Amino acid sequence: MKNLFLALAAVAAIAFVGCSKDDDNNKSTGLVGTSWTYSESYPSSSLTETLQFQSGGVVIWSGQYTESGYGTEKYSNVGSYTYEASEVTIRIVQDDEYGADVYTGKVEGKNLVLYNTYGSVYGTFRKN
16 A cells, blocks of 8 residues: 555656646747847938847837938847747837837748837848
């Protein structure tokens, strides 16, 4: 009887270990350390934006906008992201007044197609 109890305890211990969900701890590990860039140019202006995905679900969204006659504006925001099965969700808080912008996207090879809050294509970022 004692052996049967020990055998059942061993099976239960293995079952609990086998059921752990490692992917619940951090669904952002697939993009950690990657950087993606989006650029567009017009005759009198240009825009370049970069997404840098870091560990812990942190993303840095930085950019530079240049317009002839007005100069260059640089910006950088820190946000959060999740990533699972090629789907990414990015949350950037602009300020207390406007709240957060939420973007969704899909990684397709070396491209990350990003959609704004309204479901329109924001742009296609290219992996550096």
